[in-house]
Amino acid sequence: MITMSAPGKLMLFGEHAVVFGEPCIVTAVDQRLSVTAEKNSRISINAPQVKETKFVDRAVHAFFSKYSKNSRVRLTISSQFSHQVGFGSSSAVTVATLRALSLFFNVPMSDREIFDVAYHVTLDIQGVGSGFDIAAATYGGSLYFKKGGSTIDPLSLSGIPLVVGYTGVKADTPNLVREVAEKQKKYPEKVNKIFIAIGKLVEEARTRMQAGEWERVGKLMDFNQEYLRDLGVSSEKLEALIGAAKKAGAWGAKLSGAGGGDCMIALAPSDKREAIEKGIAKAGGEVIAVSPNAGGVRVEP
Numbered sequence: 298m299i300t301m302s303a304p305g306k307l308m309l310f311g312e313h314a315v316v317f318g319e320p321c322i323v324t325a326v327d328q329r330l331s332v333t334a335e336k337n338s339r340i341s342i343n344a345p346q347v348k349e350t351k352f353v354d355r356a357v358h359a360f361f362s363k364y365s366k367n368s369r370v371r372l373t374i375s376s377q378f379s380h381q382v383g384f385g386s387s388s389a390v391t392v393a394t395l396r397a398l399s400l401f402f403n404v405p406m407s408d409r410e411i412f413d414v415a416y417h418v419t420l421d422i423q424g425v426g427s428g429f430d431i432a433a434a435t436y437g438g439s440l441y442f443k444k445g446g447s448t449i450d451p452l453s454l455s456g457i458p459l460v461v462g463y464t465g466v467k468a469d470t471p472n473l474v475r476e477v478a479e480k481q482k483k484y485p486e487k488v489n490k491i492f493i494a495i496g497k498l499v500e501e502a503r504t505r506m507q508a509g510e511w512e513r514v515g516k517l518m519d520f521n522q523e524y525l526r527d528l529g530v531s532s533e534k535l536e537a538l539i540g541a542a543k544k545a546g547a548w549g550a551k552l553s554g555a556g557g558g559d560c561m562i563a564l565a566p567s568d569k570r571e572a573i574e575k576g577i578a579k580a581g582g583e584v585i586a587v588s589p590n591a592g593g594v595r596v597e598p
């Protein structure tokens with residue numbers, strides 16, 4: 298029997314623009330999803346906490362068609378986070394399943410192979426996506442990332458003073474990605490300008506984060522949020538939580554991920570943290586306690 302766990306993730310900078318070739322910055326969070334593989338007479342998948350098992354099914358299929366013919370295994374999935382919050386349960390379950398199978402059947406797979414197979418599994422199902430969430434689940438830490446994993450650079454950070462607020466609304470990522478793509482087709486000049494500006498801001502954020510210049514990083518979050526508003530992916534609820542965090546003294550705040558719902562993030566000076574959390578809760582958000590920069594997919598004892 299073997300258990301592998303993969304972390305959830307939060308997008309720090311660059312969502313949407315990353316789908317069009319710009320870089321983004323993602324961090325893995327310390328809420329994890331686990332997949333246990335054990336002997337069985339046939340293949341069986343037991344995932345009471347997972348809404349649907351299509352990512353597991355596809356990952357299993359991809360693994361056995363490429364690496365092994367012996368498909369006798371029972372997979373059991375459990376998660377510390379709900380698939381509702383936008384921490385990337387689909388990517389975490391795909392990566393953890395592939396890693397569990399590779400270890401259980403003793404088929405060596407590099408991290409890069411895990412990333413590539415998992416990315417194709419999620420693309421087959423969702424049709425769109427940059428793969429940033431797969432990279433976070435595979436490698437962990439905080440990453441400077443480009444679409445399809447053409448660049449995956451770990452950032453060297455000692456910590457990120459992050460506060461996370463959940464809107465209570467589930468984001469429909471594939472639809473939001475398609476809506477932005479439609480806008481880009483309709484108004485290419487305007488939308489491409491926004492993407493380029495976001496890309497520039499990601500480059501600066503990469504440097505400033507590694508230098509620990511959090512006040513400036515917060516400002517960059519505010520700028521990023523303005524561009525996301527222009528793209529039309531923010532929501533009233535997100536704006537309420539972001540506004541509350543800012544009012545309570547956050548260095549900066551933005552939505553995280555596709556928009557429309559899921560989570561917002563704020564950068565908090567340590568003496569303002571409590572006030573910011575209270576502000577988010579008062580505005581109707583749920584503060585989720587997570588630590589960023591968590592480890593990638595790994596064996597659980």
Ligand code: PMV
Nearest residue numbers: 312313426427428470554555
């Ligand atoms: O909604 P999330 O947390 O999966 O984030 C989506 C981020 C996008 O850039 C909009 C899409 C992507 O795959 O990069």
